[in-house]
Amino acid sequence: MSHSHGTPAEQHAAVIAEIKKVTIILSVLTIVELIIGFAMIGMTSDFLRLAAKGTIVILMMAKAFYIVAYFMHLKHEVKNLIMTIVVPLALFIWFIIAFLADGNSYKNLRNKYDRHYQEQATIKVEKKEHGAKHEGTHEVKPADAHEAPASH
Amino acid sequence: MSTTTTASPTEAKSWGGGKSPFNAEYGKVMMWYFLMSDAFTFGAFLISYGTVRFSTNGWPDPNAVFKSFPFAPEGVNAPLVFVSVMTFILIVSSVTMVLAVQAGKNMDKQGVVRNMILTIIGGIAFLSCQAWEWNHLFHEGAWWGANPFLNADGTASSTNFTNFFFTITGFHGFHVFSGVVINIIMLIMTLMDKFEQRGHYLMIEKAGLYWHFVDLVWVFVFTIFYLL
The missing domain is CATH 1.10.287 (Helix Hairpins)
Structure with a gap:
């Protein structure tokens, strides 16, 4: 104390x-x-x-x-104890910057070179009805080609 | 704890042997290092969530997903309400834990017992809230590999959102569960006078560190999933 x-x-x-x-x-x-x-x-x-x-x-x-x-x-x-805990955690500064920047860069590259992917992100879809859940894999559709015939 | 240490020793002297350089017992130092490694685990989860979110064009709006609470009428739209309750439950249980640790330092067995019971109740209340929320989301069609929520801009979403949500809140909930179990063991040991026999309540302090860490992680999970 x-x-x-x-x-x-x-x-x-x-x-x-x-x-x-x-x-x-x-x-x-x-x-x-x-x-x-x-x-x-x-x-x-x-x-x-x-x-x-x-x-x-x-x-x-x-x-x-x-x-x-x-x-x-x-x-x-004691200060030394604080340092042994806080200093390694400083790695998070690099982790956060590096990974978020990488994610952002991946998104930009994909939007630039994969037109289909980019178009998917502009197509609005209807929300699914409630009820009858978890009965098949078709319940939730990822952004795939079948979802949006307008893109063909 | 000791009030006899008046002169602060130099660095060389504190590592010269004959005294505890960190002025902390072994178990406490190791608990800190465990928590540091656990922080990296949670950090890795949350950063991967952030990375995937940054690499995706659309993302569901948390206010449109987490908008109900128990006994709410159908179709209620009350974003952030229930999770605020959960957050305050965890903060309050963290406060009672500090009070338990403090009572232990004063060798106040009754104070330890009372505050440990309150902490355990808080932990169970939090777990109950989380169980309700998981159950509610499951019945809305959300689960690992299933995401009924559209992106905020009305485009089709991927299952990343629910996968991360259930994985990270599940991992945190598992920590809360472990913390409640540890706290119950501490309560039983206190009631059996184990710490009175040892002459100190340092175990309560170590359990307290773990419990505060669980609260700390929730600060991040709550902010990142529900607010950002």
Whole structure:
């Protein structure tokens, strides 16, 4: 308990106060996330949607920080222990950038060189009826040629 | 825990032997490394979800998929409502877990028992919510290999969406289930005075780390599947 001094009773009170504070922060962050999530329903502007998603990701990271730092108590551990855990996780920075960029590049290349694939993404289909589920593989059709005769 | 450590030792001294360099017991350090490896597993799942989503032209709108809740009238349109409840259940159970760990540090057996029971109830409540949601989606026609939901722009969707959803929430749900089992074992051990005999409640702390990790993963799963 390096973050509090005094008698055990005072330390205990300090820890409980910290738990309360973090609980309130996590709740507020979640509520803000949900407000943004509701605001995104029906939002048509691509820029606004992207900004909302970016904000949600930042709030998500803030929540993760508070859980790990305070609930899991990592903030009050020895610095070397923190480093052995946090530094390897920095690999995620590269993972996320590399894989998402690769996925995006694959989509762009496919749309460019596979016209059929690209056309599929512009054809609207009817939603299936409810009921009689899970009875065959024809229930759900991927974007295949039979779905859209207009493309022939 | 100890208040006697006044002078902070230099790096060389802390690794010079005779003391715990990380000032943490072996089991706790190993729990941290296990959780780190588990974070990579979940990270791999979520990043592959992101990669597939980035490589696909259309994707279902989560608000059109997750829009019901138990005892809701037919055709209700209430996106985000049920998953908010699930999120708050998990946050609250994480808070009661912290309180249990704190009670353990004070050798307060009654406090540990009370908060562990609350944590277990929270975990079971979360699992029940997830079971309802899976069941609901299954009856809408969603499962591994079956996706009744169209893309947000009305084009035909692939089964990637449901495959990832059931795999990742299933893997997380399995972690919640394991956490509830671990917490029940901790509760039984507390009731049997195992930790009183040992003179410390460090096991509760390690179970707590695991439980917070489950909450942490849900923060990511919730955001990525339901909000983005």
